[in-house]
Amino acid sequence: MTLCFATNNANKLEEISAMLGDQFVLKTLQDIGCFEEIPETQDTIPGNSRQKAEHVWDHYRINCFADDSGLEVDALDGAPGVHSAYYGGHPRSYERNLNLLLTNLNGKPNRRARFRTVITLVIDGNYHSFEGTAEGQILTEPRGTGGFGYDPIFQPDGYDRTFAEMSMEEKSAISHRGKAFAKLVSFLNNLPQS
Ligand code: ITT
Numbered sequence: 197m198t199l200c201f202a203t204n205n206a207n208k209l210e211e212i213s214a215m216l217g218d219q220f221v222l223k224t225l226q227d228i229g230c231f232e233e234i235p236e237t238q239d240t241i242p243g244n245s246r247q248k249a250e251h252v253w254d255h256y257r258i259n260c261f262a263d264d265s266g267l268e269v270d271a272l273d274g275a276p277g278v279h280s281a282y283y284g285g286h287p288r289s290y291e292r293n294l295n296l297l298l299t300n301l302n303g304k305p306n307r308r309a310r311f312r313t314v315i316t317l318v319i320d321g322n323y324h325s326f327e328g329t330a331e332g333q334i335l336t337e338p339r340g341t342g343g344f345g346y347d348p349i350f351q352p353d354g355y356d357r358t359f360a361e362m363s364m365e366e367k368s369a370i371s372h373r374g375k376a377f378a379k380l381v382s383f384l385n386n387l388p389q390s
Contacts, residue, residue, distance in 0.1 A: 219384075246323065329375070
């Protein structure tokens with residue numbers, strides 16, 4: 197089955213590509229000739245996930261999926277959440293995002309947070325949604341050089357390492373994106389053969 201992954205985030209693409217089985221051929225937005233900016237104007241993660249997938253289906257009529265993700269920090273009432281990509285302002289900077297989050301959490305004892313991913317899959321015009329979360333806590337200083345985004349300050353429950361101190365395979369086995377994508381794969385594997 198051929199699927200387009202509607203993302204401009206090279207890190208997401210790398211993680212999902214590494215999880216793909218042989219039964220899928222993954223196309224990028226560039227592969228299908230989609231070079232315009234895909235609107236992301238909704239105020240929820242599920243809303244943005246659907247909007248990105250809908251754009252590709254409506255304009256290119258190819259089976260596809262989109263991933264919208266965010267980091268929800270309890271002591272900040274769920275921020276940065278849907279605004280995770282541009283938390284530190286425009287243009288986007290992972291370093292600025294992460295530093296602003298640490299500053300805003302300064303002195304706050306509650307460090308509980310979770311990553312959330314919602315993947316929207318469009319197959320022949322039918323929409324399906326898959327969610328994954330990873331619970332953990334925000335450290336006071338970055339640790340590790342792997343991963344991307346907020347990974348150096350997020351330590352998942354049950355581990356003494358951040359996502360940035362794990363291999364991509366280790367991260368994907370327990371991550372928000374890994375869990376959501378596993379649900380998508382299981383759904384596709386259980387579709388009746390046409
Ligand atoms: P696309 O919309 O093109 O897929 P994006 O980077 O804009 O890419 P999002 O809107 O989902 O994607 O932004 C989520 C932001 O949250 C992302 O830019 C990172 O800063 C952060 N993020 C998402 N997944 C993450 C992960 O697995 N580890 C660390 N940070 C992550």
